[in-house]
Amino acid sequence: MSQTGSRKAASQDRRAAILQAMLELIAERGFHDTPMSMVSQRSGASAGIIYHYFDNKEELIHSLYTEVKIDYTRALMQDHPENLPPAQAFRQIWLKGYQYHREHPQETLFMEQFENAPYFEKHPQVPETEEALSRMLALFSTPEGKFKDLPLEVLWEMSLGVASRVARQEHLSGSLGLDAQKLDLMALACWQAVSEQPSAQS
Amino acid sequence: MSQTGSRKAASQDRRAAILQAMLELIAERGFHDTPMSMVSQRSGASAGIIYHYFDNKEELIHSLYTEVKIDYTRALMQDHPENLPPAQAFRQIWLKGYQYHREHPQETLFMEQFENAPYFEKHPQVPETEEALSRMLALFSTPEGKFKDLPLEVLWEMSLGVASRVARQEHLSGSLGLDAQKLDLMALACWQAVSEQPSAQS
Amino acid sequence: MSQTGSRKAASQDRRAAILQAMLELIAERGFHDTPMSMVSQRSGASAGIIYHYFDNKEELIHSLYTEVKIDYTRALMQDHPENLPPAQAFRQIWLKGYQYHREHPQETLFMEQFENAPYFEKHPQVPETEEALSRMLALFSTPEGKFKDLPLEVLWEMSLGVASRVARQEHLSGSLGLDAQKLDLMALACWQAVSEQPSAQS
Amino acid sequence: MSQTGSRKAASQDRRAAILQAMLELIAERGFHDTPMSMVSQRSGASAGIIYHYFDNKEELIHSLYTEVKIDYTRALMQDHPENLPPAQAFRQIWLKGYQYHREHPQETLFMEQFENAPYFEKHPQVPETEEALSRMLALFSTPEGKFKDLPLEVLWEMSLGVASRVARQEHLSGSLGLDAQKLDLMALACWQAVSEQPSAQS
DNA sequence: AATGAATGAGCCTTCATTCAT
DNA sequence: CATGAATGAAGGCTCATTCAT
Structure with missing residues (x-):
């Protein structure tokens, strides 16, 4: 044995x-x-x-996508802080997302390509990802901090989507000069975008 | 003749x-x-x-990219409102960007793919785009409304990048139910992300 | 008119x-x-x-061959010396052949290629060439100087064929260091090859 | 195994x-x-x-050329007689050359074409050929029999070059009626061309 | 006569996939 | 299970030749 x-x-x-x-x-x-x-x-x-x-090249790539997606999701949820104000929780998650993309440029480029490739049949949902997503969402439906009333996909693009794309650009074109302070500012900016702002209308 | x-x-x-x-x-x-x-x-x-x-397939695609990019830039700058408060100007431009992507899903998918393709050498800058970009930027460096101190690439991703990606998703997966009100909210969200907010809470 | x-x-x-x-x-x-x-x-x-x-590419090339061949033949027979001892006559003709090839490398390369190309149907005899050839031959069927008893094609290869190929090599690989003296020696060598030698067997 | x-x-x-x-x-x-x-x-x-x-068509042809050239060189040097007077040694080699070309018309045509093709970069030297060539040369630098003071390329054209071209012509245009006696005469003629003749008449 | 855009067969080469060993 | 030689259907591109203008 x-x-x-x-x-x-x-x-x-x-x-x-x-x-x-x-x-x-x-x-x-x-x-x-x-x-x-x-x-x-x-x-x-x-x-x-x-x-x-x-089975074939296509199936290999789909398998790869599933694995990478799970890996990414795990990174997002790891050491997830309980009992944090929503703004803080968001900031932490956003930074973890950004960090993942910076540390895994290959995975980032691959996901990007995969999700942009029109010849790939829609990939079946990855359950791990779905579950993590809903756990995350729950954090931001509290009285103290709410998401704007926008579709989930839109919120995603305004937050972790931005983290992914910026990290990818940094990898491809060298540094954009993003130090810790700038990263905090970016996390905050995304939070301002997705969250209900106290006195919004300018 | x-x-x-x-x-x-x-x-x-x-x-x-x-x-x-x-x-x-x-x-x-x-x-x-x-x-x-x-x-x-x-x-x-x-x-x-x-x-x-x-000359060959690659050159054909590059030519296509140039034409599409110019077309897109023109759409962004068309009927450009002078003397508008920055927040309003931003909103208008953002909505025009979004509209372009919704009305030109093929162009949108193509640009996305092209800019993600690792085997395409960096495409030479399209002068029309560069110029339009700097004209746009000027609108948001006033006392009444400034961009956050972040690299241009980041600001782009937080604003027109979001418009592009959301429009693309809507095209691919059917409607996300974005009515005029939601679109306004999205434009506002992006503005909150990129602009210096009066009292940014930590 | x-x-x-x-x-x-x-x-x-x-x-x-x-x-x-x-x-x-x-x-x-x-x-x-x-x-x-x-x-x-x-x-x-x-x-x-x-x-x-x-009519087509092939016919164009055949026409070119005919023209070049006539040109070459004319060069060989030009200023043809009458009443010269065979050895002298041969030497002069050989040198004129060599000179033609040196001065017309394109024609030389072309003829060489044409005559080596298996996919060209046998080119019809060029009458001008045939006639010149027989006039030349007459010079070397005298008591004072005869050709060896070998087919005409063989004699050609041993004499003007050598001139052509050496000239071509010189053109392609730069100089072989052939001065007037060496050229005389070559002409003589060819004459020794093609003519009946007084006491041949070594 | x-x-x-x-x-x-x-x-x-x-x-x-x-x-x-x-x-x-x-x-x-x-x-x-x-x-x-x-x-x-x-x-x-x-x-x-x-x-x-x-790797590709060109490399295939180059490989073929190398193989054929080695084969040809081997044929020339096979059963090489030691201690023969230069004139005899030359005759034997010349006849072996001629025989090879008659027995291998395809190889002959191929070599001819290859060496005439302007679009083939110079083929790297084939070491086997180089070595055989210098061994051959040594035979003809003795007091009893010397080559004329002419470049090697010229001597080659006057001797084995002639064998090749005559054999090729025979193959293409049918027999030229070359019996053993005529071949001997040709070998002799080439020897007379390349070797220092006792009393070269002007 | 002259032009040069247009055709389409054919060329070299690549590559996902199979299968004898 | 494992190998890697073998297959053969494309793919990008060229070019002799034609023909509308």
Whole structure:
């Protein structure tokens, strides 16, 4: 059984290596400039065996997306502070999102590409993400701090979407000079955008 | 001269037809799932003649990007209101941006894809866009209304970037139920994000 | 008539320009890397009009070959010395051949390529060449100086063939350091090869 | 190991079949009238697999040239007689050269074409050929028999160059009626051309 | 006669996927 | 399970030739 165990482990390693290779290559070159032969080479797996783990290239990419999305969601929710005023909670989550994207540029580029690719059938919802999202939302439906009355998608774009895109731009074009103070200002700006402001209308 | 003129006109028509076909197809299928043969078919031009108008596929796409970008910029600046309070000016521009994206989903999808494609060398700056951008910026460096002290790229993502991405999502996933009131709220939210707020609570 | 004459002259000029362009381009790039469009460009003739002068690319090349071959033959026979001892006559002709090839590298490269191209149907004999050849031969069937009893083609390769190939090599690889003395030695060597030697067997 | 061996053998066979097909086709039709699809068909290999063995068409042709050149060189040096008077040694080598070209018309046509093709960058020296050439030269720098004081390229054209071109002509235009006696006479003629003659008449 | 835009067959090459070993 | 040679359908692009103007 220990043998079976190690075989299984080796198998999981190989699967992971393939996913990792695909992730790196897509970030570097894009979907279509990433031939399976290159994934094979980079991952150390033979061309044939990849089709043992994944039905085809498309399915491999969908699997990768699911894994990355879960990883990202976990990062967002990790060490989640309980009992914090909404503004603070938002700030922390926003900063964690930004940090994730900065520390995982490949994942960021990949998600961006994937979500922009019209030839990929709509990816099924990732349950982990859905659940985390609703947990997050609950934090911001309190008397002390509410979101504006806008669709969830819009709120997302105004907050974590901005974090993602700014982090991606920083990665691609070098630094934008965002120090801790500027990051705080950005988190605040997003909070001002999504939250009900005391005396809004200028 | 009328003969030369009509020949020129026909030639321009064909060029435009090719660009249009490429635009539609990229929006529908993406760069790499758009073979030149399909562009040829859709545009009614023969496969060979495309290379009379464009050096190669890549150059065709770059040309398309330039044209679309200019078109978009024009839309943003059209009927530009002089002597408006910054908050109002911002609101108008934001709404025009949003409107453009809603009315030009293909252009929107295309720009998004193009700007996300790692295999496209940096496209040369489009002068029209640069100029419009600086004209816009001038509107928001007044005592009555200033932008937050954040890089231009960040401000863009928090404002017109949001308009683009929300419009794109609406196009892809059907309506998000954004009526005029919600759009106003969104424009305001973006303004709150990018502008210096009177008493920013911590 | 003067108009007709000048029209005819212009027409001939154009024809010549086309042939010249093709000659240059083939020498520089070879048959197959010489598109008709390039011939059109270099010659200043439109793509369409070329087919007014020549049936197709192949016929154009055959016409060029005929012209070049006649030109070459004329050069060989020009100022032909009468009443010279065979050895002297041979030397003069050989040197004229060599000189032609040095002064006309494009023609030389073209003839070489043409005669080596398996896809060109056998070119019909050029009468001018045939006639010149037999006039030349007559010079070397005298008691004082005879050719060896070998087929004409062999004698050709041992004499003017060598001149052609050496001149071509010099052109391609820069100088081989062939001064007047060496050229004389080469002419002599060829004469020794083709002529009956007094006491041959070493 | 026998398995690996046979796989290797099969692989070598296929490589050889591709080279052979290319050789035949170039001899029949020339480089540019030999599409890869035809090489694929003639060799029995699929179109794609050719690129497993060779980077591209050009590299395939260069590889072919190297192989043919080595083969030719081997033929020239095979059973090389030691301690023969230079005139005899020359005669033997010349005849072997001629014989090779007669027995290998495809190789002959191919080499001729290759060496005449302006679009092929200079092929890297083939070491085997270089070495054989210098071994040959040594035979003809003795008191009893010397070459004329002419560049090596010239001597080559006057000797083995002639053998090649005559053999090629015989192949293309049928027999020139060259029996053993005539061949001996040709070998002698070439020797007379390249060697210092006792009393060279002017 | 002259132009040059247009055609479309064909070329070289790539690559997702399969399958004999 | 694993390998990697093999397949063959495209894909981007070229170019000899035609034809509307």
